[in-house]
Amino acid sequence: MPKIMYIDPVGPKGACPKLKNDLDRIKQKNTEVEFTCLKKGPEHLEYRYYEALILPELLDTIRDLETKEYDAAIIGCFYDPGLYEAREILNRMVVTAPAEASLHIAATLGRKFSILVGRLKWVPQMMENIMKYGLKDKLASFKSLEMGALDFHMDENITLSKMKEKALEAIELDGAEVIILGCTMNFGFYEKLQDQLKVPVIDPAIAALKYAELLVEIRDKLGWYTSKKYAFETPPDLR
Numbered sequence: 752m753p754k755i756m757y758i759d760p761v762g763p764k765g766a767c768p769k770l771k772n773d774l775d776r777i778k779q780k781n782t783e784v785e786f787t788c789l790k791k792g793p794e795h796l797e798y799r800y801y802e803a804l805i806l807p808e809l810l811d812t813i814r815d816l817e818t819k820e821y822d823a824a825i826i827g828c829f830y831d832p833g834l835y836e837a838r839e840i841l842n843r844m845v846v847t848a849p850a851e852a853s854l855h856i857a858a859t860l861g862r863k864f865s866i867l868v869g870r871l872k873w874v875p876q877m878m879e880n881i882m883k884y885g886l887k888d889k890l891a892s893f894k895s896l897e898m899g900a901l902d903f904h905m906d907e908n909i910t911l912s913k914m915k916e917k918a919l920e921a922i923e924l925d926g927a928e929v930i931i932l933g934c935t936m937n938f939g940f941y942e943k944l945q946d947q948l949k950v951p952v953i954d955p956a957i958a959a960l961k962y963a964e965l966l967v968e969i970r971d972k973l974g975w976y977t978s979k980k981y982a983f984e985t986p987p988d989l990r
Contacts, residue, residue, distance in 0.1 A: 849955030861928030
């Protein structure tokens, strides 16, 4: 039975129960999904400084999960904080994150994708990840909702209306064939939006879980897991 930990990389107000319900609904029957957050930290990671604050505890948490024989960890933020660093310190445990999973899935479902972001502030860092993952040519556009990460569920009807407006712009004006919701706090919207738009709409938290399940399966059945040859060579333990 695959055992996967979803880490909300913020302080103790994280790990939203409603998101857990969404993931429990779509996981494979034999997958066990657990949730955790950090002992201290900000309520969101909209700033690089906030991200820097949580990295030591996040990486310690991930390393500890491997010693407890978890199969995978998901770093639950669309910035994918600490993803490559985590791959350096792990041996066989799978680790993935929402942007990596969403971008790769979207790239197979259409020629171009657009990302709905909360604020324009988010775009430069997300663009860095798109380039790092080698998918710049697949990007049609970013579309800003002008909402912070904590705003999406304050009035879900307003959020859904803004999402539909910006997604239609991306499809009709920018040539997007797939829409990615660019924040893990966008849970709960993809199905209604997808029904209205008639194109794939990627929920990043769900994408990360399904991607993690795939990576665990191919590790166990085929022996394919993170290469330690060059880029993710494990460093000496300096603690």
